[in-house]
Amino acid sequence: MSSTELTDLGIAAIRDGVRDGSFSAREVAQGFIDRVASAKALNAFLVETPDHALKAADAADAARVSGDLKSMSGVPIGMKDLFCTEGVTTTAASHILGNFVPTYESTVSANLWAAGAGMLGKLNLDQFAMGSSNETSAFGNVISPWRRKDGSNAPLAPGGSSGGSASAIAARLCPAATGTDTGGSIRQPAAFVGISGIKPTYGRCSRWGTVAFASSLDQAGPMARDVRDCAIMLGAMAGFDAKDSTSLELPVPDWDAGLSSNLKGKRIGIPKEYRVDGMPAEIDALWEQGIAFLKDAGAVVVEVSLPHTKYALPAYYIIAPAEASSNLARYDGVRYGLRDLPEGAGLQDMYAATRAAGFGPEVKRRIMIGTYVLSAGFYDAYYTQAQKVRTLISQDFDKAWESCDILLAPTAPSAAFALGEKQADPLAMYLNDVFTVPASLAGLPAMSVPGGLDGQGLPLGLQIIGKALDEQGVLNAGLAIEERAGFTARAAQWW
Amino acid sequence: MSVDTATVKKIASLARIAMSDADAEAMVPELNNILGWIEQLGEVDTSQVQPMTAVIPNTLRLRDDVVTDGNVRDKVLANAPRAEHGFFAVPKVIE
Amino acid sequence: MSEYRIQGATGEWEVVIGLEVHAQITSKAKLFSGAATDFGAEPNSQVSLVDAAMPGMLPVLNGECVRQAVRTGMAIEAQINAWSRFDRKNYFYADLPQGYQISQLYHPIVGEGRLMISLDEKDADAETKEIGIERIHIEQDAGKLMHDQHPTQSYVDLNRSGVALMEIVSKPDMRSPAEAGAYVKKLRSILRYVGSCDGNMEEGSMRADVNVSVRKPGDAFGTRTETKNVNSVRYVMQTIEIEANRQVDVLEAGGTIVQETRLFDPDKNETRSMRSKEDAHDYRYFPDPDLLPLVLDDQFLADCRASLPELPDAKRRRYEGDLGLTAYAAAVLTAEAETARWFEALMEACGDQAMAKAASNWLISDLFGALNRLGMDIEDSPVSPAQGAELLKLVADGTLSGSLAKQVFEIMLETGDDPAKIVEEKGLKQTSDTGAIESVIAGILDANAEKVAQYKDGKEALFGFFVGQTMKAMQGKANPQVVNELLKKALA
Numbered sequence A: 001m002s003s004t005e006l007t008d009l010g011i012a013a014i015r016d017g018v019r020d021g022s023f024s025a026r027e028v029a030q031g032f033i034d035r036v037a038s039a040k041a042l043n044a045f046l047v048e049t050p051d052h053a054l055k056a057a058d059a060a061d062a063a064r065v066s067g068d069l070k071s072m073s074g075v076p077i078g079m080k081d082l083f084c085t086e087g088v089t090t091t092a093a094s095h096i097l098g099n100f101v102p103t104y105e106s107t108v109s110a111n112l113w114a115a116g117a118g119m120l121g122k123l124n125l126d127q128f129a130m131g132s133s134n135e136t137s138a139f140g141n142v143i144s145p146w147r148r149k150d151g152s153n154a155p156l157a158p159g160g161s162s163g164g165s166a167s168a169i170a171a172r173l174c175p176a177a178t179g180t181d182t183g184g185s186i187r188q189p190a191a192f193v194g195i196s197g198i199k200p201t202y203g204r205c206s207r208w209g210t211v212a213f214a215s216s217l218d219q220a221g222p223m224a225r226d227v228r229d230c231a232i233m234l235g236a237m238a239g240f241d242a243k244d245s246t247s248l249e250l251p252v253p254d255w256d257a258g259l260s261s262n263l264k265g266k267r268i269g270i271p272k273e274y275r276v277d278g279m280p281a282e283i284d285a286l287w288e289q290g291i292a293f294l295k296d297a298g299a300v301v302v303e304v305s306l307p308h309t310k311y312a313l314p315a316y317y318i319i320a321p322a323e324a325s326s327n328l329a330r331y332d333g334v335r336y337g338l339r340d341l342p343e344g345a346g347l348q349d350m351y352a353a354t355r356a357a358g359f360g361p362e363v364k365r366r367i368m369i370g371t372y373v374l375s376a377g378f379y380d381a382y383y384t385q386a387q388k389v390r391t392l393i394s395q396d397f398d399k400a401w402e403s404c405d406i407l408l409a410p411t412a413p414s415a416a417f418a419l420g421e422k423q424a425d426p427l428a429m430y431l432n433d434v435f436t437v438p439a440s441l442a443g444l445p446a447m448s449v450p451g452g453l454d455g456q457g458l459p460l461g462l463q464i465i466g467k468a469l470d471e472q473g474v475l476n477a478g479l480a481i482e483e484r485a486g487f488t489a490r491a492a493q494w495w
Numbered sequence B: 001m002s003v004d005t006a007t008v009k010k011i012a013s014l015a016r017i018a019m020s021d022a023d024a025e026a027m028v029p030e031l032n033n034i035l036g037w038i039e040q041l042g043e044v045d046t047s048q049v050q051p052m053t054a055v056i057p058n059t060l061r062l063r064d065d066v067v068t069d070g071n072v073r074d075k076v077l078a079n080a081p082r083a084e085h086g087f088f089a090v091p092k093v094i095e
Numbered sequence C: 001m002s003e004y005r006i007q008g009a010t011g012e013w014e015v016v017i018g019l020e021v022h023a024q025i026t027s028k029a030k031l032f033s034g035a036a037t038d039f040g041a042e043p044n045s046q047v048s049l050v051d052a053a054m055p056g057m058l059p060v061l062n063g064e065c066v067r068q069a070v071r072t073g074m075a076i077e078a079q080i081n082a083w084s085r086f087d088r089k090n091y092f093y094a095d096l097p098q099g100y101q102i103s104q105l106y107h108p109i110v111g112e113g114r115l116m117i118s119l120d121e122k123d124a125d126a127e128t129k130e131i132g133i134e135r136i137h138i139e140q141d142a143g144k145l146m147h148d149q150h151p152t153q154s155y156v157d158l159n160r161s162g163v164a165l166m167e168i169v170s171k172p173d174m175r176s177p178a179e180a181g182a183y184v185k186k187l188r189s190i191l192r193y194v195g196s197c198d199g200n201m202e203e204g205s206m207r208a209d210v211n212v213s214v215r216k217p218g219d220a221f222g223t224r225t226e227t228k229n230v231n232s233v234r235y236v237m238q239t240i241e242i243e244a245n246r247q248v249d250v251l252e253a254g255g256t257i258v259q260e261t262r263l264f265d266p267d268k269n270e271t272r273s274m275r276s277k278e279d280a281h282d283y284r285y286f287p288d289p290d291l292l293p294l295v296l297d298d299q300f301l302a303d304c305r306a307s308l309p310e311l312p313d314a315k316r317r318r319y320e321g322d323l324g325l326t327a328y329a330a331a332v333l334t335a336e337a338e339t340a341r342w343f344e345a346l347m348e349a350c351g352d353q354a355m356a357k358a359a360s361n362w363l364i365s366d367l368f369g370a371l372n373r374l375g376m377d378i379e380d381s382p383v384s385p386a387q388g389a390e391l392l393k394l395v396a397d398g399t400l401s402g403s404l405a406k407q408v409f410e411i412m413l414e415t416g417d418d419p420a421k422i423v424e425e426k427g428l429k430q431t432s433d434t435g436a437i438e439s440v441i442a443g444i445l446d447a448n449a450e451k452v453a454q455y456k457d458g459k460e461a462l463f464g465f466f467v468g469q470t471m472k473a474m475q476g477k478a479n480p481q482v483v484n485e486l487l488k489k490a491l492a
């Protein structure tokens, strides 16, 4: 097999090929390493770690001989640079971390290495995962491999915050990558670049060793080219971790083995409040198409109501910044990361200078909002009210589950936009998360799968939201759509 | 509620982010835009609602009282901007 | 209780005091990490990546710290909250790596309780007073800053960062330095009984924030100041006295009291404002999203209750009632858990409740006297309870007289030997051998015929002289009672 053919393979195909001896893991790793090296124009990787990928590949090739291959043996992946990796610079795409080199390995990455995967490098992202376009990275924008049909060649946003992961997978720089999702950061970029990604139930993946954005919302998950790959990789990432108090003490199901696109007996809920004003007709049409796919797979479709949907975004933009303002207080220039010490500065001046120099504008904006909503006299009106609304949003879902098993909705209100298009108006950017945020607030598993292309030839995603712990139901509905959508489009290589 | 430049400066100081008057001024409309928008939450009647305390209903596990960590001073100090004699060093604080 | 008043130019002032005591919870590992808590370790050696707030590090709660806080709450008859939660208190300081302290503001683990204090614990008739306790919550300690190691730098040691504390908040129920002192002593005693804190104020395992305000008797509460981290009973009392007088001076000069944080300087004997820390007074408390609600089930609570020891007040009543000790003795023996533990081990070794009085007398006068002289605590006593009991038994069965027992005890302190062995080797046994005593008496009466005649003439005071001579001749080993009887007979 040629190296281009090898880099067209996904997780399952690589795993099977290595097992069958069709090719070696080293060949696969080398193929991807070369592609990463030749794709600087996408700015997807912040650090390249070919040695890590090769070492894992060699271990996989040895394991094949000894017959103890694991679920991801020989699969080189990209690692969102929010996961701390021992001995490898970790930046969260912020200058504030300086040259931080963790002396420890995040639980999720450690789980992946234990499952035989190797690391091609650390992927760019929105700074501290705060953003929906990957334009807040301190290390430059990630460019989507996709381009509009209109010939404008305007560089497009890969979505965010897992923009480096999305771009790298879509451009075949890696077969899969880790993402994190706080308000849609796996699903929205997956939709923008025509790949799949799942945010599992809150607590499935340990948060230990992952740079925190908003603790009650952050969840790691896989991004890959298809549903099966997501199932395999999520199985490797997830699991109980005693080091994370919010980790769920539950066994990890074999989601790969449990995959089935037969939805007979399943009830699919269509939340009527997701039909928002001004939604492009193409998104609406995609949604209708998705409904038809699921009916075809045997499901019954019912309309449901999630009455507090409208309040999800404002609640999210109180809770997430509040948590972030506190989580990011540790970046103070004392123990690690950047220290900006103006002449004659005292301790508190050092803090203020360091944080002013180290954090980007969007991070500062969110710290400011978070600090404000928690400050004396405002706490109840903002934060407590938001957590109450969150309860109502969660109860909306509970009520919906009385009449359906799975929810179907668009992933994002539009296809990928051009870089710079929404940057001037933070609020317009925030509205991009309107469909993804409710499931985040309720901690529910949700995934995006490619549904089709818009008039400009850009991918559009369909979102499936499931009950807590029902990742299998989500993956199965995703598979049913995937089989029927037959999404094979890919970005033409221009980089 | 809306903020003015003085409030923005006060929040920036609470958050320990050095901010020039010009930057603070520029941030006023931005923050007011966002705050005006999130204030629609006030419309929701939550008088009978408990704030969420656990996303997935769950309670704390208790760890055993065993020493399992520490003794890793090199790791603790490895990334320090300034470390001396086993301590982190910061500009002198007058208490 | 006695009325404590400050005499101002405008009349009498009453002092109102509330205390927030920070007590280090006895545990091997920290509240939210597995690092050790030992005192005096090398800088930053007892620090985990969690304590240093490395990116992505998360807290996991130590169950023992929860158990000890609950047991402490039970010991002060407080309401235990089966549902509690941790909050973040946000502020920036170099000894606070996370930029927030994990504490409990909105839903503390322990609610209202009470503590009985007595101004003079050793006096059964001294007035007692109930001091209300508002709450106990669990929180993390901060690290330590050192300012004197470098001309331009402060050094940060995170060994204490994350160590578990209980903050025990009293109601503003105290009205004098003496009451506050009694409160801290009583609280420390209970913590040590329960075993939830070693109460060692020198090592910083107990320190108090002292809230003081003054008012004209009968008026509403005045504005209070909080003097932080006062680390001895004496300093707590001094702080109150100094701060209350300062407030009276300010008020009488027409000024107002600012609600602020102050610092006690024992060298200058003054309190002063800590304005440097005041500017960031907005702590932005909110529930820690890294932690879930803490829910205690009935079994956990029952186990905590079952593990509580007999507490000082109950013990004291029992010593007075069942053992027949004086109020004074019962108070002395129960004031400190270690003393009570020692006394009970002594009683156990005696194996006879009737010896309680003798045992208590010996412990309080002889043993305490010796320990005082040696500058030792009872835990380090060179004489064990078993040895003490053996000595007491030798007195009870007449083998040793009181004065011989004192001699034997001195040798025990020096050598650590058992009393029986000392008696044997040094031949210190008391004799009741009437024959031997009679012959000594006969010799003494012979040699002092003149005095015998005077005695018989009615100078009865000379009897003591004959006893003394006899005892001296027998090197103190004669049974004094037998000597008395035989002398009376011989002189009749």
Ligand SMILES: [Mg+2]
Binding pocket: C020, C209, C226
């Ligand atoms: Mg205090």
Ligand SMILES: [Zn+2]
Binding pocket: C022, C139, C167
């Ligand atoms: Zn405290």
